[in-house]
Amino acid sequence: MNCRLQAGAGIWLVMTFASPAWAGGLTLAAEELDVDYSYAGKAAVTGSGLAGIASDEHSAGVKYVVMPQVTQDFLLRAGAEWQRFSFGVPTGAPVPATLQQLNAVIGCDYQVGGQWIVRAEVKPGLYSDFAEVTSRDMDARVVLTVVYLANPDLQWLLGLYVDVRSEYPVLPLAGVRWKFADAWTLDFMLPKPRLEYDVNDRNQLFLGADIVAGTFRVGDHFGTDNGLAKLDGQTVDYWEVRFGAGWAWTITQTLQLEAEAGCLAFREFNFFNAATDYRCQAAPYGQFACHARF
Numbered sequence: 529m530n531c532r533l534q535a536g537a538g539i540w541l542v543m544t545f546a547s548p549a550w551a552g553g554l555t556l557a558a559e560e561l562d563v564d565y566s567y568a569g570k571a572a573v574t575g576s577g578l579a580g581i582a583s584d585e586h587s588a589g590v591k592y593v594v595m596p597q598v599t600q601d602f603l604l605r606a607g608a609e610w611q612r613f614s615f616g617v618p619t620g621a622p623v624p625a626t627l628q629q630l631n632a633v634i635g636c637d638y639q640v641g642g643q644w645i646v647r648a649e650v651k652p653g654l655y656s657d658f659a660e661v662t663s664r665d666m667d668a669r670v671v672l673t674v675v676y677l678a679n680p681d682l683q684w685l686l687g688l689y690v691d692v693r694s695e696y697p698v699l700p701l702a703g704v705r706w707k708f709a710d711a712w713t714l715d716f717m718l719p720k721p722r723l724e725y726d727v728n729d730r731n732q733l734f735l736g737a738d739i740v741a742g743t744f745r746v747g748d749h750f751g752t753d754n755g756l757a758k759l760d761g762q763t764v765d766y767w768e769v770r771f772g773a774g775w776a777w778t779i780t781q782t783l784q785l786e787a788e789a790g791c792l793a794f795r796e797f798n799f800f801n802a803a804t805d806y807r808c809q810a811a812p813y814g815q816f817a818c819h820a821r822f
Contacts, residue, residue: 557596559822560607564589566815568792570616573623575806577756583623583808584616585795593633605635605649611742613766622756623797623806627744627766629655631669645675647687655693660747664761667693667743673701681707685717694743695765695800732776734788740768758802769794770813786817 568585593607613627631653638646649671656665673687687701703717713724715736722736743765751759772790779785795808 557594560593561820562591564815564817566813568813569811571809571811573806573808576804578806581618581621586614588612601639603637605633605637607633609633620754622751622754622759624657624746626657628658629653629742643677647673655744657744657746657750659750665745691743693763695798730778734776735773738770742766759799759804762799762802765798765800767796768792782821784819789814
């Protein structure tokens with residue numbers, strides 16, 4: 529997960545096992561590469577002690593995973609991930625200017641009985657503002673998902689997202705992917721539900737939402753440096769909710785580009801242990817992404 533909750537990865541899980549490349553026997557390894565960048569415009573920030581503060585946002589992420597196939601039904605997953613959020617807040621505001629994660633990806637996929645796919649994944653790494661990196665910035669998020677392949681046009685997903693440092697250490701994951709017409713698919717896989725329309729074999733339009741979430745630790749002097757000492761070394765839950773529309777262009781069988789735009793409706797920095805939170809008003813956003821599967 530970049531910071532994004534990973535139930536949406538369930539459809540890639542389905543596609544990996546359904547791909548003809550896997551049907552003929554063992555292969556050495558498959559690979560995944562995801563790159564994204566987005567920008568959200570300035571919006572007012574509200575919260576205790578803030579007045580007249582506005583912030584924009586730049587975010588970028590890269591994730592690479594290699595999946596060696598151990599048996600016909602069992603894949604290992606190993607890789608790395610980086611995600612950075614940069615916020616244009618003025619000096620002295622008790623809102624992080626940067627939140628980042630740099631983590632490994634370790635896990636496996638296992639197909640059971642032809643219709644069930646289980647994924648277990650752990651992401652140990654650094655989750656912090658990277659101002660004062662210490663061992664206390666270490667965390668290990670866990671994602672467990674189960675996909676049921678009812679038929680080629682209908683798949684169900686259930687799962688759990690676990691981060692013991694968060695205010696909400698366990699979150700349920702659920703979703704369904706239903707191709708209900710030749711050109712239409714309801715890909716309601718949280719955290720990125722979509723309604724998709726296939727213009728042709730290479731072009732797709734979509735309308736949907738995106739939930740971005742992550743837990744980070746700020747530096748030991750973050751609060752003191754910004755006029756609110758109780759925030760020193762605190763944990764912050766960061767949340768976003770986006771609504772937008774976009775276009776996906778499948779260049780080859782292995783490479784897809786996406787562009788989307790819409791409204792970033794909700795942003796929150798919740799220092800829950802210090803009973804302090806800051807929220808941003810709605811702002812427009814744009815995002816570009818590249819997805820490669822080899």
